[in-house]
Amino acid sequence: MIQYGGDYNPEQWPLATRIEDVELMQQAGVTLVSVGIFSWAQLEPREGVFEFGWLDDILDRLHAAGIKVTLATATASPPPWLTRKHPEFLPVLADGTVLHPGGRQAYRVSSPEYREYVLRMTRTMAERYGRHPALVLWHVDNELGCHVPHDFSDDAAVAFRRWLADRYGTVEALNAAWGTAFWSQRYDDFDEVLPPRSAPTYPNPTQQLDFARFSSDELLVHYRALRDVLREVTPHVPTTTNLMLSTGTKWMDYFSWADDLDVIANDHYTRAHDPEAHVELAFSADLTRGVAGGDPWMLMEHSTSAVNWQPRNRTKRPGEMIRHSLAHVARGADAVMFFQWRQSAAGAEKFHSAMLPHAGTDTDVWRNTVALGSTLQALAEVEGSRVRAKAAIVFDYPAWWGTELDSHPSAAVTYPDRVLAHYRALWQRNVTVDIVRPSADLSGYSLVVVPGLYLVTDADAANIARAAERGASVLVTYFSGIADEVDHVRLGGYPGAFRELLGVRTEEFWALQDGETLTLDDGTPADLWSEQTHLAPGTSAVRTFADGDLAGWPALTRRPVGAGAAWYLGTRLNADGLQGVTDALIAEAGLTPELDGVEAVRRVADDGRSWLFVLNHTTDEVTVPAQGHELLTNASVTGTLSLPAGAVAVLREG
Template structure:
């Protein structure tokens, strides 16, 4: 089994959530502990937003209430992920030191009254917050309930970029470390354009509001700096905790989804003892479980395949979307097991008890406003029992034959201003290709372009606009080893400095793909083109030239580029590899067809076969299956049925949730979940 650091003393699948006892009187806190035991809670995060309670005035501390809470939790056998309490500064700090407040690009100051009202680069803020973290660590270093340090909270959630003078100074230091000389910076930023040449680093600013488009490389580097600065802040807090409690693992809750853009979490992974993620589904998305699966696979990718923690999700509705939908019967269980299936060994929520006041009072919780006589509470207890029944999955891993390449700098670069088409965006295309693979019933690893791609049969590379020479070579090597590699439009266009790779598009991938585009052909709003198989596409096309050995799999039959290639394929190497290029945005149906062809060519099999309508490859729409495997060869099949009809799949072994044998046929009820310890 894995040797990944894990919350101390937590066995099986950890279960619990954020616990905010400072919001409640003593009698409620006493009741909380008893109800946690009833629900099977094993781990709670405490103290995340408690700085103002722990230090109500500068230098005056009140730890009595927190001492009592931790003592009661320990007596009940519940472990604690204790926070540094630095996630939001107390009002007295911003009143006495308003220079800690962050600023927007237009100079607007973000004032207290919400949360995260601090500039991460402020030396003043860092000094106060480090002192607070050390105080908490020293007080609770030996407390028997302490299992994990929860560093700050959702770093960069509300202030991913700060444009203040403190940030400007830190940005200059970052640039000097990156480039060494101003001449190197001028070359990287292309400052010969628009008379932007710098004579010293002191002349450089963040990309504040300007009369027109700021320098694109300046924007890209500021995004890199901002992610690195948040990570540097995590490291400072972590190092204080390690100094005081070297035996206690540390983490912070990341926000890996298609909605969080500005932190490059792949670069953060090496600094986290265990990777933790917060994830919330979107009420308007009828297939929200697919985006959930993507987020879970991305979390596993950031964790390098190791088990990870789901630190937050919701029991029902959230409070921050335009229209907040409650979860349907069984959805809370399915969502939780969706994360567990894809490598999560901790299932936690925001929060334990639903708040009676404040901005998140309508955010659901494990214990809702309605109390214990409620469907949400009964679901909370049932989930605790279900997770206890599958505790043996702890430490097992997920294997995939398909890699989906995901890159934060490519996201940032793709969506810079002054580009060929405002309709070319990044996360929607990544998710479109993920959805098509999900519908094929195959398991996907979401990985960076620098990942070791050895062993993958299929590698999908959507819109990798920014790419280094090394990463482009890494992807080409996968095809040389026999993988089928799909690269989509607006990929390989620029290097890491956002300089166009001259000689024709798609730049870094011309040789791999055997194509050269002399010009982009952006389609107008609402404009579509037809391909020779009758399918349609929109947003994008290219004037392609094919080299000998490259075939046009699909061509345009109308529009300005009629007769030109839309989809191409080139055999690669002696091991049966192939490089495909998709030069337009296919309709979902056409993308499904292309993905099915790629999966078949690569020899990728679905995780499990269904029995309905004679069975066959996969298990049909709305049903997903993932296999987790232990180092000793044991395996578990997790099947989630998101449909309103019972399904049957091929499986054999012992179903853990119902505690029953399975002899060849597993029936999963409508909206249900099954976990089978497989027979070998």
Template sequence: MTDPHEIQPTQDASPPQWPSTVPGLAYGGDYNPEQWPESTRLEDVELMGVAGVNLVSVGIFSWAMLEPREGEFEWDWLDQTMDRLHGAGVRAALATATASPPPWLTHRHPEILPETADGVTLWPGARQAYSVSSPIFREYALRMTRAIAQRYAKHPALALWHVDNELGCHNAHDYSDDAAEAFRSWLETRYGSVEELNRAWGTAFWSQRYSSFAEVLPPRTAPMFVNPTQQLDFHRYSSDELLDYFREMKAILREVTPTVPVTTNFMCTTRSKNMDYYSWAGEMDVIATDHYTVADDAHRHIELAFSADLTRGVAGGRPWMLMEHSTSGVNWQLRNHTKAPAEMMRDSLAHVARGADAVMFFQWRQSQTGAEKYHSAMVPHAGTASDVWNTTVSLGEALQRLAPVKGTRVEAEVALVFDYEAWWGAELDSHPINDLSYPEEMLHWYRGLWESGVSVDVVHPSADLSRYRAIVVPTLYLVTDAHAANIAAAAAQGASVLITYFSGIVDEHDAVRLGGYPGAFRELLGIRTEEFWPLQAQEQLRLQDGTRAELWSEKIHLHDGAGAAARAVRRFESLNLTEDSDADPAAPAPTVAPTGEFPLAGWPAVTRRETGQGAAWYAGTRPDHEGVRALLAELLIEAGVAPVHEDAPEGVDVIRRSAGTGREAESFLFALNHTGKDARLRVRGVDLLTGKKTRGRLTVPAGGVAVVHEA
């Protein structure tokens, strides 16, 4: 089977990879004039000029307004909007309007509605009330797409096509009869025969053998655990089915407007696992994503950095678009966080630092009615007499000053390997640990890298790893032979590779690799794990070097592999009981179990083996935060990776974007101060945000940002 991550896009034309009519960095947000009277629409265009807006997304949820009755189109309001935007020098990312079907369509054809695994119909009244597998829905959606494309193909405001919106955000997994039929077709294409499907799914277990594809269903609710490979393939099918829907829409847009770039807004975050965006990337003319921070995350700025680095990884290093984020609070969390002006500015420029050439928000004007009326916007309920509006204007001015950054790239010497299929596999049920969170594992190691001050590319295991000095591979539970070989080759070529526990365990069919764990990486690492030893919530390990670990341990045997023997870098010492958060603070401290009572005392916890020109490390446990920092420090020193800026204080994020070589080289140093104190850096150049020369010393205010065009 072909690796979908290596598929090249099929295009009849070569449109630009950026909305070419948008000058400088793009700035704006979702614009929904259909929600407002004429007087407000006129004010909107005037205020966009004040804020420096040059790109807005239009028409995302406008199907019912554009086609209020089947076959009857009302274009006047959108015609007028497009004309006004053009007159104001603002370009449009025009949507296909298909993100939510109109009530007349779902009333006439309720069979297009999606269903849950329990057979519950997801009814209209919100958004995305459609089954992407429904032929009837597709017919209507494609017709709407063609109508909009033909109407605005030659409009001078049109700069970019925005297909649907956040595809699969609420309806990625549909278990309806239409989805069942599409799933069976997908499986037949993937496996070719039902015999091959039976082999891949291991249907000899629990009498699940199929005699024809017609007998196969989506993994609907069952009396016990559903076949894990069936679940895994349903994840793959669901991602592919949504991508197929995108391709059909794109084909129409390409036919009508062959030189206008096409995108859709991804959700490259630690909270969106339904689409394999690496496999989607080749179909996008430009990568766009949405990102929102989580209020109760004390390290939300680090999660933001990870998500931005992930987006850049999906984009293959090319500049990308931040299509949505928030000016302040959102409406969908338990307790929503209000951003201070400095945080809004810092969040926005943190994305730019990591490769975004567009900063956009949901939405331009805060809604007065509807489910998202308490979601912040560029023009808030309070109007222009507000901190949010003032920061909106200030951010527009800052982005205009940062125009020279456009098109430059972030260069990293460290890779963090991330795979959606490994995510799907690692979080299947009936595992040794059933509360493992793949995103938490990624962030656990990413935070250590972030605090080390190094730049990180978050890449797929099929990526070219030869250019990285250090590679961290957290919990790559599911891995193909080819991807495992790619990681091993990087180590042989000179990289220091760190692989963490529960990696290499199964192949692409979720079949365990026999002979001892970690399966696919056993020879590379020079180890063989006999048995997993998961820890209970209140248990913590002490390692012999004084560091601590949690969650996981395993019985590791050292062996020679195909080259030098592996050695233990850290060993288990004892098992401790951690404090119960509900315990009486006056109670005695928890006791430490005697070393003799912990069967793995003295066994390897972290190993290292030289291979080729590099080294392969293995963490057979989950070091705590300080343990991660210490381990990564050793890895980075060995790999010869230095921080982007050697004297950056703790909590000051420093990233460099650059372009060109030799005399033509340019570099821009971003410094984002996430602390409450002013920070000082040695750097020479001009701070683009203030216009001042640094003269070798730069002060970044508490909570502030500086961007130095380095001399």
């Protein structure tokens, strides 16, 4: 079955409310809840004094009701007594500001002493509840790095030096990697190295990049330490933590985390200001599936309606909550969960929507909660199936970090917006996309898009080139291949690592000023970026600049490579222009879009059964060609499917 539920925080409520909660969960079809995430202060109100009675009681009640539990380690925020006793556990910003208790995540993961407290609490939870019949999954900490992705404390400095010594071996190798001959930054000993704290001007770029790598790794080390305790005490129970895979979460390299999670779980929230938030949702779901290596995954959190933390928090429109939930399922989720079950009456998230809202059960939100439970039950047969794609977008966190370092040709060149722009152009044509890291196996794709891959290793550049040689159409965009993994510019002309593949050599960037635009020879407008690019024999200019200082120079190029082709886009096109280029690539790659006017995604089981999800994000009824058995209405569809505004259909095909 598709699991259904959300975060449950019984410690916020009296016993009578908890009893009601379990009854209402049964009415809604809830099958799984996350418990205990922020409960350390309730479970251990004073050091060494534990009060487990309330948690024992609710776990027993949930089990009796047939509801499974993903139980947290309760370590997501330290209790006040701990940070009062050990203020040295508090994290520090680059400018020396100490982040104090009163919110959440007021801890530094690099503190060995803090780690001991966390490991003790984790062991206590595992030993007490590891054999509880309701427990099916451990939830380690919560949204690691959400509020403190970087800690610049003295503990972090010690850990950073250790990480650097492991990475480089010698201080001479570090000096070479960091280019410390510049600005008299040469180090004689690892003990001289600091995190990139606030400095008079731009900190060393490779120091910044390595600190980002270290910080992601250090958060993962923290997860591993807790997980290892759980595996020791409860080897029969899988573990996860909720990642935050979206275009808004930058600082954790989740591809490097994947092998350490038994289940890939994601939290995702749409942005109220974005009229096409469902496109970013689809990208996030595809990225989560990419981190999961194509396996089904778990939607650990999303919202039934408005959240509390955006500048203007919009209520979800009729049908939107169910449609968003099923969009995640369409792209590989085998669990749909929310923050949270019952809307809080107090605290910072009291205006964050929940499955059971402040206004109670006579509400649209509650009716949607119940309806979604029934809907997911109707989709039980989809569980375990996979999404298959013939197109891929290469996505890389270190490239993101490197692209957005300071002192670059243009501060306006950013990473996720370009990735999402290319994703949107494929989404518009219902071309299913895998989001993959540069080292991924690309042999199964006929189209590979490489947007803004500023940093790239030799091995990863060669991997992308092989995709073209084997027959894929490969598109590389501007500011790609510029630097190696330690942010040293690849000499000899841009785009560095991809010059040979693309058959181009750029001698100089021509970054455009804010508001400055160019026109291509077919009338397409462009902005932000242009390049003075020379073509090698065999490379042709598909589009050139029609005006500006580079009039007549190439803007879009193509080179036949092996059985495929390599394209280079050296400017930023508007949405229509990018759609035109994408359509040409789709045609060349031989891809066939599913349907027009709706979002359509197919999941396929190992035995060959398939299900087509059709989602109507428009305000009009849409009719599309379709054939199969529609699971949500239990009706046969022959020839055409009429889908009301905002509705979803799931067709069992064949």
